[in-house]
Amino acid sequence: MQRSDEELYRLMKKGDREAFGELYERRGPALRRYALHMSGSPAAAEEVAHEVFIQLMRANTNFDDKRGSLEGWMYGVARNLVRVIRRKGPVEEPVDQAFRHDILGDLINAEALAALHEALRELPVLYRDAVVLCDLEEKSYEESARVMGCPVGTVRSRLHRARGLLAAKLKRQLAVSEMAVRA
Amino acid sequence: MNCEFANQDLVECARRGRFPAAALEDHLAACDSCRERWEAERELTSHLRAMRIASVPASLEWSKAVLLREFDAHRRRDRQIRWMWAMSSAAILVLSVVAVKDVWVRPSAAPSLSGGSGVVHARTYAPREYPQESFAPAEDAGENGFIKVPFALDPAPGETFEIVRTQLDPAALTRMGVSVDPTWTGTLQADVLVGEDGLAHAVRLSNDDIGEN
Numbered sequence: 001m002q003r004s005d006e007e008l009y010r011l012m013k014k015g016d017r018e019a020f021g022e023l024y025e026r027r028g029p030a031l032r033r034y035a036l037h038m039s040g041s042p043a044a045a046e047e048v049a050h051e052v053f054i055q056l057m058r059a060n061t062n063f064d065d066k067r068g069s070l071e072g073w074m075y076g077v078a079r080n081l082v083r084v085i086r087r088k089g090p091v092e093e094p095v096d097q098a099f100r101h102d103i104l105g106d107l108i109n110a111e112a113l114a115a116l117h118e119a120l121r122e123l124p125v126l127y128r129d130a131v132v133l134c135d136l137e138e139k140s141y142e143e144s145a146r147v148m149g150c151p152v153g154t155v156r157s158r159l160h161r162a163r164g165l166l167a168a169k170l171k172r173q174l175a176v177s178e179m180a181v182r183a
Numbered sequence: 184m185n186c187e188f189a190n191q192d193l194v195e196c197a198r199r200g201r202f203p204a205a206a207l208e209d210h211l212a213a214c215d216s217c218r219e220r221w222e223a224e225r226e227l228t229s230h231l232r233a234m235r236i237a238s239v240p241a242s243l244e245w246s247k248a249v250l251l252r253e254f255d256a257h258r259r260r261d262r263q264i265r266w267m268w269a270m271s272s273a274a275i276l277v278l279s280v281v282a283v284k285d286v287w288v289r290p291s292a293a294p295s296l297s298g299g300s301g302v303v304h305a306r307t308y309a310p311r312e313y314p315q316e317s318f319a320p321a322e323d324a325g326e327n328g329f330i331k332v333p334f335a336l337d338p339a340p341g342e343t344f345e346i347v348r349t350q351l352d353p354a355a356l357t358r359m360g361v362s363v364d365p366t367w368t369g370t371l372q373a374d375v376l377v378g379e380d381g382l383a384h385a386v387r388l389s390n391d392d393i394g395e396n
Contacts, residue, residue: 020251
């Protein structure tokens, strides 16, 4: 039977290296994706995911399993870190640019993904949060509400609004790309 | 079904990859804008899924290795800190024991007057300094007859002493270093020079009033 995040955390605090590794494998990729979509920068995403686990190791970490899940805590820390990084200024190479540089990949898919990344980056951060957590990380409304610190209804309405904006932006950007290709 | 409810429904259906229910199907058949929204939502969902797959990091093993090294370093630091606390606590405990022993269990430098059957102040003078010969061994006893109590500290410069007349039994005299006939069981009147530390520094046997000395 799979051990819960909280159980792995308790073992990790007692010095169990394997438990720490298992926790990283389970949550690390999702945290990095989340940070990537929220910051738009692969380097920032790597830094954020790394820092979340560093904070988890610390003896004075403020995680309390009575107040919420470990996963929720980790996403909360990642959100705050992304906010700090964004305050420092524009990222060096946004991920949509990285996709455009992939000349060996499938051009159509790469173009659509690049357009989606750009559209996501342009969303207001509250809407972006909802899309990243609910649609990219596939979290439930309740889990997303805990991470975002707002009611479930708010998460739902933000997500619906965000998807409408994304769909419209994506449609415009793909149309522009298509016209550029034909020209 | 109106467009507001239809929009909420179709977004959830698109997100979860479900087919719309009959009521929604009928609305979509009749409403162009909602049908357009439905198509856009489905396309968006497929792009988001592709984005999710494309975002899987390739360097997971490397990142994990770096973090595991950090984890090991943290454990080593924690162990060192725990050792330092243990050693500090042990050192404090040892120092406390030594300090307590030194302060509370001090070997007597000189006997107190507790061995006497009673303290009789026939007459006392205000504390004053006494000449060094008052603190000499028996064979060098000075004019006033005081003999230094063995192991008593020498007087400090300017230290004053008080004469206390008391009855001393053989045990008290022996503690003071005075040779006593072991068969004798009585008490003797003695004048004791008591220092500022409350301890006896010199003693003389006396049957008389304290007098000037």
